[in-house]
Amino acid sequence: MARPTSTLDPFAAVAEPRRRRVLETLAGKELPVNDLVGLLGWNQPVVSKHLGVLREVGLVSVRHDGRQRLYSLQGEQLKPIHDWVTNFEQFWGERLDVMNDYLRDMQKREEKKSPK
Amino acid sequence: MSTSPSSMPPKKEDLVVTRIIDASVELAWKAWTDPEHVMRWWGPKYYASPSCKIDLREGGKFLFCMRAPQDQGGQDMYNTGVYLRIVPMQRLEFTMSLSDKEGNVIDPAAIGMPAEFPKEVRMVIEFKSIRDDMTELTVTEYDWPVSPMFVYALAGMQQSIDKLAVSLK
Numbered sequence: 001m002a003r004p005t006s007t008l009d010p011f012a013a014v015a016e017p018r019r020r021r022v023l024e025t026l027a028g029k030e031l032p033v034n035d036l037v038g039l040l041g042w043n044q045p046v047v048s049k050h051l052g053v054l055r056e057v058g059l060v061s062v063r064h065d066g067r068q069r070l071y072s073l074q075g076e077q078l079k080p081i082h083d084w085v086t087n088f089e090q091f092w093g094e095r096l097d098v099m100n101d102y103l104r105d106m107q108k109r110e111e112k113k114s115p116k
Numbered sequence: 117m118s119t120s121p122s123s124m125p126p127k128k129e130d131l132v133v134t135r136i137i138d139a140s141v142e143l144a145w146k147a148w149t150d151p152e153h154v155m156r157w158w159g160p161k162y163y164a165s166p167s168c169k170i171d172l173r174e175g176g177k178f179l180f181c182m183r184a185p186q187d188q189g190g191q192d193m194y195n196t197g198v199y200l201r202i203v204p205m206q207r208l209e210f211t212m213s214l215s216d217k218e219g220n221v222i223d224p225a226a227i228g229m230p231a232e233f234p235k236e237v238r239m240v241i242e243f244k245s246i247r248d249d250m251t252e253l254t255v256t257e258y259d260w261p262v263s264p265m266f267v268y269a270l271a272g273m274q275q276s277i278d279k280l281a282v283s284l285k
Contacts, residue, residue: 088131088133088257089131089133092133092255093133093135095157095158096133096135096137096253096255097135098157098159099137099147099157100135100137100138100139102147102153102156102157103137103138103139103143103144103147104137104138104139106139106143107138107139107140107143107249110140110143111249
């Protein structure tokens with residue numbers, strides 16, 4: 001399904017596998033670009049490019065520590081995506097549970113009508 | 117042999133819910149395709165949905181209504197969609213969107229959902245007969261932009277970090 005490629009869209013940002021790698025590598029840490037370059041094994045312009053997009057959608061933030069710029073993960077922007085996933089499972093889980101209760105009763109009534 | 121996308125195995129970005137239903141596959145199929153039966157479960161627990169229209173053919177439309185409980189406002193919410201593929205007792209494939217009571221698709225943002233929520237999703241319901249009185253039912257929502265596992269993993273990591281940050285203050 002084609003999605004509009006707005007750089008201000010967290011969904012679009014994490015749809016790119018390389019950006020997911022950046023987020024996974026950053027999670028729980030605060031790292032300068034050079035450390036990320038070393039951990040990811042990509043060249044610096046590529047890392048910076050993806051960091052730029054992630055900063056734009058608010059998934060990554062920067063803190064200045066002396067001469068260093070330290071990047072870290074900001075998970076709040078993932079909340080709509082996270083909610084969408086949990087809502088889907090909750091919604092359909094509940095629907096199917098209600099359906100199952102209803103069908104179980106129907107099945108029992110049908111079996112009573114024509115016992116095998 | 118069909119080579120449509122619907123016959124490909126689900127990717128990790130697809131959302132899947134599976135249930136064992138304690139009824140025959142014929143009854144499970146009826147539950148999804150006969151309006152009288154759909155109305156019995158398409159709604160919050162203990163509430164039948166007030167209306168349901170189904171034109172069961174490929175290209176036909178459906179309109180389901182769900183009524184919120186009185187203590188949550190009691191308003192009606194409509195879903196509409198088009199049946200894409202119908203294989204009786206096996207597979208029901210359709211699109212689904214929010215709509216008004218006439219079946220006109222509405223933008224989720226218009227009722228306060230975040231911009232990322234898709235206006236239309238593609239869904240497949242698969243029915244597998246296990247026994248005369250048992251069916252495995254799978255609900256899949258396709259083409260989700262990112263793997264749910266990835267989201268949970270990151271959310272989990274972030275929550276532990278936040279908790280740690282709070283405890284260190």
